[in-house]
Amino acid sequence: MVNILELAFTAFMLAQILQVVAAVREHRIAKAMPTLSEYIASHPQSQTERGIRCHHCKSGSIHVFHVSGIAIHRCNHCNNKLYRSN
Numbered sequence: 001m002v003n004i005l006e007l008a009f010t011a012f013m014l015a016q017i018l019q020v021v022a023a024v025r026e027h028r029i030a031k032a033m034p035t036l037s038e039y040i041a042s043h044p045q046s047q048t049e050r051g052i053r054c055h056h057c058k059s060g061s062i063h064v065f066h067v068s069g070i071a072i073h074r075c076n077h078c079n080n081k082l083y084r085s086n
C-alpha cells in the first residue's frame with residue numbers, strides 16, 4: 001500500500017528535478033547565443049553609427065532580459081533574440 005506522504009514526497013522531488021533540468025536547459029540555450037562580437041561578425045550591417053540594430057527587421061530598439069544570469073538582447077519589434085552580452 002502506498003503511503004500518501006511517500007507519494008507527496010516523490011511528487012515534490014520529481015518537481016524539483018524537473019525544475020533543475022529546465023534551468024540547465026535554459027542556461028545552455030542562453031550560452032549558445034552569439035556574443036556581441038560574434039553577432040557583428042555574422043551581421044556586419046547591424047553595426048551602425050547609431051548603435052546595434054536587428055538584422056531581421058533593422059530596428060534599433062533592443063531590449064535586454066536575463067536568463068539564468070545571462071543578459072540576452074532581443075529586438076523590441078520582431079522579438080528575435082539577437083546576442084548575449086555576458
Ligand SMILES: [Zn+2]
Binds near residue numbers: 059077
Ligand atoms: Zn527585429
